[in-house]
Amino acid sequence: xxxxxxxxxxxxxxxxxxxxxxxxxxxxxxxxxxxxxxxxxxxxxxxxxxxxxxxxxxxxxxxxxxxxxxxxxxxxxxxxxxxxxxxxxxxxxxxxxxxxxxxxxxxxxxxxxxxxxxxxxxxxxxxxxxxxxxxx
Amino acid sequence: xxxxxxxxxxxxxxxxxxxxxxxxxxxxxxxxxxxxxxxxxxxxxxxxxxxxxxxxxxxxxxxxxxxxxxxxxxxxxxxxxxxxxxxxxxxxxx
Numbered sequence: 001x002x003x004x005x006x007x008x009x010x011x012x013x014x015x016x017x018x019x020x021x022x023x024x025x026x027x028x029x030x031x032x033x034x035x036x037x038x039x040x041x042x043x044x045x046x047x048x049x050x051x052x053x054x055x056x057x058x059x060x061x062x063x064x065x066x067x068x069x070x071x072x073x074x075x076x077x078x079x080x081x082x083x084x085x086x087x088x089x090x091x092x093x094x095x096x097x098x099x100x101x102x103x104x105x106x107x108x109x110x111x112x113x114x115x116x117x118x119x120x121x122x123x124x125x126x127x128x129x130x131x132x133x134x135x136x
Numbered sequence: 137x138x139x140x141x142x143x144x145x146x147x148x149x150x151x152x153x154x155x156x157x158x159x160x161x162x163x164x165x166x167x168x169x170x171x172x173x174x175x176x177x178x179x180x181x182x183x184x185x186x187x188x189x190x191x192x193x194x195x196x197x198x199x200x201x202x203x204x205x206x207x208x209x210x211x212x213x214x215x216x217x218x219x220x221x222x223x224x225x226x227x228x229x230x
Binding site: 020021022023024025026027028029030032033034035036037121122130 | 165167168169170171172173174175177196199200201202203206207208210211213214215218219221222223224226
């Protein structure tokens with residue numbers, strides 16, 4: 001490429017007007033580029049883990065929870081009928097580390113934990129779950 | 137069959153450019169996100185219509201002067217995952 005052509009590579013010419021494209025740093029694949037400030041969690045460190053996660057959330061009507069955490073039709077073999085209760089962030093955090101949620105067997109607890117891991121922004125319990133991920 | 141994404145509507149977002157980063161206030165949630173390049177550029181090309189990772193990559197390559205040797209598509213995929221996890225973009229179901 002000639003020098004002139006190389007210069008032109010970062011410019012576009014339209015109707016004789018040359019626009020220089022803004023340089024954009026892409027960064028590394030593994031380098032995080034977003035940090036969120038969540039005003040609802042501007043509380044004492046202790047109370048963050050008192051937030052609650054209902055299992056299942058109110059976006060689920062009548063479905064069962066499969067071992068991988070997905071919501072499946074009732075009576076799907078291997079799926080658990082949700083008890084329909086709420087757990088604290090602290091209880092869910094401990095369950096993610098291996099202990100079981102209160103009142104559940106190990107397998108049921110793992111299914112519930114996988115359900116929580118699949119929660120999407122806007123669903124009940126998502127903000128509480130997201131706060132468990134934040135370093136203190 | 138590429139996953140499509142949709143950015144929040146521009147009227148739901150306030151962008152504030154700082155020197156080394158951009159603040160993104162998302163009105164519906166009240167959350168403020170501190171984002172570094174290339175996130176604001178990704179949001180911009182998505183609001184202009186790019187919706188799949190390859191369309192976004194192509195739009196960035198067309199509209200911006202990118203560093204030599206950057207693994208653009210993989211960086212875009214990684215950033216889209218982050219943006220999705222934090223609610224800045226949503227998945228469009230097929």
